[in-house]
Every structure is written in structure tokens, then in C-alpha cells.
Amino acid sequence: MQRILSTELAAHAGRTVTVAGWVHRRRLLKSVAFLILRDAAGLAQIVATSAEDRAVLEALTEESVVEVTGTVTANAAAPAGVELTAPTVRVLSAVAVPLPVELHRPAPTGTLPTQLDHAALALRHPARAAALRVAAAATAGFRAALEARRFVEIHTPKIVASATESGANVFRLDYFGRPGYLAQSPQFYKQLMVGVFERVYEVGPVFRAEPHDTARHLAQYTSLDAELGFITDHRDVMAVLRDVVATMVDTVADRTGTPGPGVPEQIPAVHFSEALRIAGAPADEPDLAPAHERALGEWAAREHGSDFVFVTGYPMRKRPFYTHPQPSDPTWSNSFDLLFRGVELVTGGQRLHRYDDYTAALAARGEAVTAYEGYLDGFRYGMPAHGGFAIGLERFVARLLGAANVREVTAFPRDLHRLTP
Amino acid sequence: MQRILSTELAAHAGRTVTVAGWVHRRRLLKSVAFLILRDAAGLAQIVATSAEDRAVLEALTEESVVEVTGTVTANAAAPAGVELTAPTVRVLSAVAVPLPVELHRPAPTGTLPTQLDHAALALRHPARAAALRVAAAATAGFRAALEARRFVEIHTPKIVASATESGANVFRLDYFGRPGYLAQSPQFYKQLMVGVFERVYEVGPVFRAEPHDTARHLAQYTSLDAELGFITDHRDVMAVLRDVVATMVDTVADRTGTPGPGVPEQIPAVHFSEALRIAGAPADEPDLAPAHERALGEWAAREHGSDFVFVTGYPMRKRPFYTHPQPSDPTWSNSFDLLFRGVELVTGGQRLHRYDDYTAALAARGEAVTAYEGYLDGFRYGMPAHGGFAIGLERFVARLLGAANVREVTAFPRDLHRLTP
Numbered sequence: 001m002q003r004i005l006s007t008e009l010a011a012h013a014g015r016t017v018t019v020a021g022w023v024h025r026r027r028l029l030k031s032v033a034f035l036i037l038r039d040a041a042g043l044a045q046i047v048a049t050s051a052e053d054r055a056v057l058e059a060l061t062e063e064s065v066v067e068v069t070g071t072v073t074a075n076a077a078a079p080a081g082v083e084l085t086a087p088t089v090r091v092l093s094a095v096a097v098p099l100p101v102e103l104h105r106p107a108p109t110g111t112l113p114t115q116l117d118h119a120a121l122a123l124r125h126p127a128r129a130a131a132l133r134v135a136a137a138a139t140a141g142f143r144a145a146l147e148a149r150r151f152v153e154i155h156t157p158k159i160v161a162s163a164t165e166s167g168a169n170v171f172r173l174d175y176f177g178r179p180g181y182l183a184q185s186p187q188f189y190k191q192l193m194v195g196v197f198e199r200v201y202e203v204g205p206v207f208r209a210e211p212h213d214t215a216r217h218l219a220q221y222t223s224l225d226a227e228l229g230f231i232t233d234h235r236d237v238m239a240v241l242r243d244v245v246a247t248m249v250d251t252v253a254d255r256t257g258t259p260g261p262g263v264p265e266q267i268p269a270v271h272f273s274e275a276l277r278i279a280g281a282p283a284d285e286p287d288l289a290p291a292h293e294r295a296l297g298e299w300a301a302r303e304h305g306s307d308f309v310f311v312t313g314y315p316m317r318k319r320p321f322y323t324h325p326q327p328s329d330p331t332w333s334n335s336f337d338l339l340f341r342g343v344e345l346v347t348g349g350q351r352l353h354r355y356d357d358y359t360a361a362l363a364a365r366g367e368a369v370t371a372y373e374g375y376l377d378g379f380r381y382g383m384p385a386h387g388g389f390a391i392g393l394e395r396f397v398a399r400l401l402g403a404a405n406v407r408e409v410t411a412f413p414r415d416l417h418r419l420t421p
Numbered sequence: 422m423q424r425i426l427s428t429e430l431a432a433h434a435g436r437t438v439t440v441a442g443w444v445h446r447r448r449l450l451k452s453v454a455f456l457i458l459r460d461a462a463g464l465a466q467i468v469a470t471s472a473e474d475r476a477v478l479e480a481l482t483e484e485s486v487v488e489v490t491g492t493v494t495a496n497a498a499a500p501a502g503v504e505l506t507a508p509t510v511r512v513l514s515a516v517a518v519p520l521p522v523e524l525h526r527p528a529p530t531g532t533l534p535t536q537l538d539h540a541a542l543a544l545r546h547p548a549r550a551a552a553l554r555v556a557a558a559a560t561a562g563f564r565a566a567l568e569a570r571r572f573v574e575i576h577t578p579k580i581v582a583s584a585t586e587s588g589a590n591v592f593r594l595d596y597f598g599r600p601g602y603l604a605q606s607p608q609f610y611k612q613l614m615v616g617v618f619e620r621v622y623e624v625g626p627v628f629r630a631e632p633h634d635t636a637r638h639l640a641q642y643t644s645l646d647a648e649l650g651f652i653t654d655h656r657d658v659m660a661v662l663r664d665v666v667a668t669m670v671d672t673v674a675d676r677t678g679t680p681g682p683g684v685p686e687q688i689p690a691v692h693f694s695e696a697l698r699i700a701g702a703p704a705d706e707p708d709l710a711p712a713h714e715r716a717l718g719e720w721a722a723r724e725h726g727s728d729f730v731f732v733t734g735y736p737m738r739k740r741p742f743y744t745h746p747q748p749s750d751p752t753w754s755n756s757f758d759l760l761f762r763g764v765e766l767v768t769g770g771q772r773l774h775r776y777d778d779y780t781a782a783l784a785a786r787g788e789a790v791t792a793y794e795g796y797l798d799g800f801r802y803g804m805p806a807h808g809g810f811a812i813g814l815e816r817f818v819a820r821l822l823g824a825a826n827v828r829e830v831t832a833f834p835r836d837l838h839r840l841t842p
Contacts, residue, residue, distance in 0.1 A: 003651060020651055020805070022616075022803055023803075039619065040571065040618055040619035040620065063802045063803040064803050065803045065804065065805045092805055092806070093774060093775060093803050093804055093805060094803075095801065095802055095803045096801075097801050097802075099802065118798065118799075118802075119613075120613040120614075120616055120617075120798060120799025120802065121616075121799065121802045123614070123616075123617045124616055124617050129617050129618065132573070132575065132617070132618075133573060133618075135576070136573050136574040136575070139574060140568070140574070147561070150461065152553070152554060152557050153557040153560060153561070154553065154557070154832060155556070155626065155643045155814070155832065156832060156833060157641060157833045157835050158579070158626050158628075158641060159592070159603075159628070159640070159641060159835055159840065160840070160841075161840045161841045171580070171594050171595065171596065171601075172594065172595050173592050173593065173594035173595070173603070174592065174593050174594070175592065175640075175840055176630065176632075176640075176837055176838075178840065180592075180840055182580075182594070189832070189833060192540075192541040192842075193541075193544070193832065195443075195541055195542075195544075195545055196541075196544045196545050196550050196553070197461055197550065197553075197554075198460065198461035199461065203624075204625065204626065205576065205579050205625065205626070207579075207580070209597065211597075219580070219596075219597075220578060220579060220580060222576045230424060230441055353514060354514060374841035374842035375842060377539065377541065377842065378539075378541025378542065378842070380516065380517075380518050381484045381516055381518075381520065381539075381541065381542045382443055382444075382484040382485050382486045382514050382515075382516045383486065383514055384441070384486045384513055384514060385513070393576070411575060411576065411577060411610070411614065412577060412578045412610060414578050414580055416597055417597075419580065419581070419582045419596055419599065419601055420581075420582045420795035421613075421795035421796060421798060421799070
């Protein structure tokens with residue numbers, strides 16, 4: 001018999017159907033026994049009243065894969081108002097070992113390390129799986145917003161010849177006998193591809209050999225990158241980012257039912273120098289501390305009713321060498337951060353687009369051009385003014401869901417201590 | 422003035438507009454001078470008749486980025502029937518060096534190595550850019566087909582603790598002082614995620630330390646992976662793959678105008694033993710040689726009018742250890758290749774889904790379970806019968822376009838000799 005999903009049961013009331021999935025939970029009461037079956041769509045309740053049916057349910061083990069044929073029967077107390085009665089159970093794959101993580105409680109049992117050690121099991125918990133569905137929806141929203149604005153998807157090298165953004169925190173590998181490095185971002189490649197398509201995006205892994213063991217650092221994460229040419233300055237990039245974030249939040253809500261924050265048509269924006277004043281920080285602070293970002297989040301909520309706020313113009317000395325300075329005062333930059341509820345969510349800005357500006361910027365920082373030669377070559381051949389941004393997918397999802405640790409919303413996280421599973 | 426795209430010119434006949442892009446080509450005739458401007462959408466013809474306007478065009482260099490304001494004037498001989506007259510040209514980014522690759526000829530000039538050395542420039546050639554648009558469209562089609570069939574997108578680790586599919590051809594790296602490896606495929610992770618979502622897909626880079634310097638091997642390529650659970654056998658996977666390939670071909674045609682092959686509702690399928698007979702190969706051949714695949718392609722075209730043919734049941738000893746044997750005769754496997762015009766395009770099959778079957782399969786091959794422990798752990802906790810497939814994006818595009826070398830359709834290829842740009 002053709003299998004149906006748990007969510008389709010209600011449409012089959014009175015009929016005999018087959019469902020299949022995992023033994024999520026059993027409840028063996030005195031007069032009746034329940035099997036809660038979990039499939040990709042949700043949960044189904046199966047009821048055994050006869051001694052024979054009950055014995056079958058008693059013999060099952062949690063997480064075994066089973067196929068159940070039974071009659072769809074109305075029961076107001078069951079999920080979606082129906083349950084399966086008079087079941088015939090066929091075990092497709094039996095679990096013969098104790099479960100290191102239990103899945104039928106509101107949160108997975110066991111410490112986070114135990115959950116991560118047994119990720120293939122722990123990710124089946126509905127809350128954990130839901131977070132990954134949010135990630136998939138956010139990614140789909142990112143793509144949809146950009147495709148609608150004539151951005152072209154690209155795939156760029158993850159093995160590079162030199163550390164790109166900074167020499168530190170880079171994984172080194174043996175590339176056919178030569179040193180190679182894992183790319184910390186597709187930054188340079190997406191810029192060069194502006195010369196081909198004007199507007200490009202990439203969804204892909206980036207790698208940071210983060211020596212910090214914190215709740216928000218991963219050695220590999222998924223970067224949602226976009227870059228666009230023929231801009232006037234960073235404000236054109238911010239306008240695209242606003243629309244992208246709005247579509248991401250909407251797509252998450254549509255697909256998963258996770259309510260998201262409202263994204264204002266015009267997200268409030270403050271210059272870095274003004275941001276310091278609002279946050280009550282000294283005027284010569286080079287960067288925003290977490291406390292400052294929180295204060296700015298509160299200010300945006302209070303003054304603008306917004307969960308989001310842009311901070312623009314970060315000091316040039318705190319931004320990477322490819323950052324475009326603010327034309328009116330090159331102490332500042334045409335860059336921005338987007339804060340969400342007082343925490344940095346996205347970084348972006350306008351980039352340099354002329355070869356001579358790159359060589360001057362590197363010289364001013366005492367860096368050799370040679371390390372960037374293959375990349376800079378492209379800027380000799382005509383590049384328009386351009387800029388872009390990068391969203392860390394796992395951080396975005398963690399902040400949207402209020403997860404304390406980014407590992408809770410990552411399928412198989414990689415960090416300082418973890419290389420398996 | 423708001424910039425419009427080259428393709429929008431015809432809709433603005435008689436008006437003054439601004440376009441922007443790259444100096445694709447200049448033609449300086451006796452009585453008139455033409456500037457062909459290239460933007461993301463196409464080409465625009467700009468005409469200078471006065472001595473002053475002509476001098477401006479003469480001073481330009483190819484690939485410089487310019488903004489041109491002029492009057493849209495009908496001219497049946499111009500692209501889309503319009504050209505821009507009485508132009509005012511503003512140079513946004515001037516090219517001051519000779520171009521190592523010329524872009525205005527039917528194919529980029531220079532050898533393939535020269536083109537690859539200057540990829541940021543060479544990829545601007547309309548033919549090269551078009552191939553990357555085909556790749557983007559094929560990827561969009563892959564996703565759309567799977568999303569419509571309730572597959573969930575996942576992102577999995579690219580750094581792993583042990584070589585997955587075979588010990589050879591793997592890149593080794595220093596992972597915080599321990600040995601780590603670049604993933605050769607998301608195989609194990611996508612299988613484990615079937616336990617979470619039943620149906621999953623991933624678009625991401627995979628890495629092979631290929632010691633072969635051929636026209637079809639890359640050290641990094643983009644793998645389009647799918648895996649689905651609750652199947653009867655590999656034929657359920659083949660049915661999904663057929664629909665995925667059809668959607669990919671259709672999306673490429675819709676978005677890029679590249680005509681694709683027809684994909685039959687039912688792609689002909691032959692068992693490996695029968696395939697040998699058709700190809701005229703000895704019955705004890707362990708694998709299909711390229712000549713055999715070509716013969717099968719001709720057979721499928723002749724007998725079934727199909728560009729595609731499935732070969733099923735490859736000998737178990739030629740398939741990876743996770744392959745599910747053919748139940749009626751375990752010499753053969755529940756696996757398949759999809760051939761396109763006589764060349765292998767996709768590999769897939771049903772996988773083992775019970776822990777004990779994995780340990781037995783590894784023992785039979787004399788391999789230790791320990792190397793796969795983190796991965797096999799998940800199979801202790803209940804997995805349904807499942808299978809999947811992987812499509813190499815660059816190979817798919819190369820075969821669709823008839824490109825001789827996969828590097829022609831890859832943005833910044835990585836191979837035995839090439840780690841830059």
C-alpha cells in the first residue's frame with residue numbers, strides 16, 4: 001500500500017492507510033497502548049487496544065523504523081483529530097542499543113557535547129530539526145531575493161594560494177606538495193565576478209581556524225555572500241541587504257511558521273561617530289563593544305520601533321584593506337554593520353575598485369602586493385564601483401531563534417575540539 | 422540619471438538615457454566611429470559622428486568601465502534595432518595596460534592556460550559567461566525539482582576526521598594540530614540526514630586530490646547531491662533523478678535559451694550484464710570502458726530515440742562498500758549510472774541501511790570499522806532503506822554545452838598544477 005504522511009491522515013478518515021517513520025514514543029497505559037510515530041511531516045498517534053496489538057507495541061524500541069497499516073479513526077484528543085486504530089506493524093529497521101539522547105521530551109536529553117557526539121540521532125529531535133528547516137528557509141529566501149534582482153549564483157575556490165583577509169586563523173593544507181589554504185571567505189572572487197555579471201551571490205562553506213572556544217565561533221560555517229557593481233556607495237548595498245533580510249525573514253515565516261521580526265522599509269542608520277555618542281562611549285573608541293551594540297539596539301527599538309539598526313562609517317583602521325574610504329573624510333569608511341536586537345548580524349560595505357587604490361592601500365598598511373597578486377590582477381581590467389555583504393547563516397538562525405549556542409542550529413559543527421562526527 | 426540596461430534601450434526609443442558597462446569593442450571607420458558597450462544584459466551600440474565625439478571614443482581602451490548618456494535612435498542594423506547617438510562618455514575606471522585576453526572575438530584569444538591565468542578577465546567573454554549562467558540555471562533547476570518533492574537543503578562538514586570513500590586522492594590538512602581531511606563527498610552526512618528529514622539535498626564543493634591532469638578532472642568541483650529514504654530500491658531513486666535532470670535541462674533552456682536534450686518520461690534502463698552484451702564486451706568485464714559507454718549511447722539513441730540511458734546493477738566489487746547488493750544475486754548491486762550521449766553523467770544507487778550490514782560489508786573488504794565509526798553510529802538508531810545520487814555540476818554543464826575541457830565552464834578551476842587565481 002502506498003505510504004501517506006502523518007499530516008495527510010485527517011484527509012483519509014475512515015480508510016485503511018499505511019504510514020511509516022520512527023518510533024518516537026510509546027505510552028503503555030493500563031487499558032490502552034499508544035505508539036507515537038514520527039515522520040518527516042510530523043507525528044501520528046497509533047492505538048492498540050487488543051492484547052495482541054499491545055504486545056507488538058511493547059516489543060518495539062524507540063527510533064526503530066516501522067511501517068504501520070491501520071484505520072484512520074476520528075479522536076478529538078489525538079494530533080489533528082485522528083489516530084490509527086487496529087494497527088499492523090512491520091519493523092523495517094530495529095534499534096537494539098540504548099539511545100544516548102532521548103528525543104520525545106521538549107528538548108533533547110544529555111549535555112550539548114553528548115548531543116553533538118550523536119548528532120545523527122540528536123538532530124531528529126523536532127526542535128533541532130526545526131532549526132535546520134529554518135536555516136534551509138532562510139537560505140531559500142536569500143537566493144529568491146537576489147535572483148529577483150538579477151544576481152547570478154557563482155561557485156568559487158575553497159582552496160587558495162594565500163591567506164586572504166588576514167594571515168591568522170587560516171587552515172593550511174598540502175596541495176600536491178605545495179602549501180594551500182582554506183578560503184576564509186569568497187571575498188576576492190565575488191568582487192572579481194562583478195566584472196562578469198555585475199551582481200553575484202554565493203552560498204558556501206568558509207573556514208576559520210578559530211582558536212576561541214565560544215558559543216558563536218565555528219571552524220566552518222555557511223556564508224551567504226552577495227556583491228553588486230555600479231553602485232554610488234555603500235547605501236546602495238544597504239538597500240539590497242534590507243530587502244534580502246526581509247525576504248529571508250518572510251520565507252522562514254512562510255515555510256516554518258517561525259514568526260520573525262518586522263523589517264522596516266527604511267532601517268535606521270547611524271554613523272559610527274554618532275553611534276558612540278548614543279552608546280555613551282568615548283569619541284575615540286575604535287570599535288563597538290558588545291555593550292555599545294546592546295545600547296544601540298535599545299535606542300533603535302525606543303526611537304524607531306525597529307529591531308534592526310545600521311551602523312555606518314566604521315574607522316578605516318578597523319576594516320580590511322579592500323574597504324572603500326568615506327570620500328568626505330578617509331578616517332572613516334563606506335562600510336556598515338547591521339545590528340539585530342543589539343547584536344551584529346551582517347557586515348558589508350563598498351570596496352576599492354581601482355588597481356592603484358589597492359596597491360596604495362596595501363602599501364599604507366605595510367603589506368606586500370605579491371600575496372594578493374592573482375586577485376588584484378583583475379582590477380587592472382576595468383571594475384565598476386561595487387560593494388557587498390556576507391551573512392553567517394548559523395548566526396542568523398541562532399539569533400532569529402534565540403539559541404544560546406550556534407552549535408544548536410548547526411548539523412555537524414566543527415570547532416577547536418570537534419572534528420567528528 | 423538612472424542607468425538602464427542594454428536590453429532596455431529599445432523601449433526608450435527617442436529618449437535620452439544613460440547606460441553603463443565595459444568597452445567591449447570599438448570600430449573606428451572613416452565616416453563614423455562605433456563603441457560597443459557590454460553590460461550584464463548584453464551589448465549596446467553607441468555611435469559617434471562628430472569629430473569631438475569620435476576623439477572621445479578613440480581615447481578609450483577596451484574593458485574600461487564607462488557611463489554613456491545619449492539619445493536612443495532607431496537603426497535596423499544595430500543590435501535590437503536601436504543605437505545611442507550624440508553620446509556623452511564618462512570613464513568610471515580606465516584600463517591602462519594591454520589585455521592578455523581579447524574578448525570581442527567569437528572565442529577568447531590566448532591559450533586555455535593564459536585564459537585561466539587571467540580568469541577574472543577571460544570569464545567576461547560572452548561565451549564563458551554564458552557557460553556559468555548555464556551552471557547557475559542548472560543548479561536552480563536541481564533545487565526546484567527537489568524542493569517540489571519535499572527535499573530539505575542541508576550543509577555538511579567539508580573537513581572530516583578520516584578519508585571517506587577511499588584513502589587515496591584526499592587532501593590532508595592541519596586541524597588544530599590534528600590531521601584532518603577535505604571531504605571527497607557529503608555521502609555519509611546526506612545518508613545520516615535521511616534519518617532527520619527523509620529527503621535531503623546539498624549543493625557544495627567536494628575535493629579530490631586527483632593526480633591526473635585530464636580535461637575532466639578538477640581538484641574541487643560542485644557536487645549536486647540528493648538522498649531519499651523509504652524507497653523500495655534504486656529504481657525509486659532513478660525516478661527522482663529522471664525528474665531532476667528534466668527540470669535542470671528545462672531551467673537551463675528557460676533561463677539561458679540553451680536548447681537541451683529531450684528527457685524521456687521513462688529513460689531506458691539496462692542491467693550491467695545486458696549492457697556488456699549490447700556493447701559487445703566480454704561477459705566477465707568488471708566495468709564499462711568509454712567505448713562501451715559510447716556503444717550504449719548509440720544503442721539508446723537507435724532503439725529508444727533517447728539521449729539518456731541508465732545502466733543498473735554494476736558489480737558489487739566495483740562499487741563502494743555502502744552500496745546495497747541486488748537481493749536476487751549479491752554479485753550485482755542496486756546501483757546505477759546515468760549515461761548522457763554515451764558518457765557517464767550521474768552515479769547513484771541504494772545504500773545499506775542497517776548497522777550490521779555495514780560492519781559485515783567492511784569486514785568482507787578487510788577494512789576496519791574504526792575509520793567509519795562516527796558515521797556508522799547513526800545507523801544503530803534506525804534508518805529506513807534509502808539511496809541517492811550525485812551530479813558533478815561542471816561535468817554536467819560541459820556535456821550539455823559540448824565543451825572539450827571542464828575548465829572552460831569553471832570559474833576558477835583547481836587542478837594538479839593550478840592553485841591561482
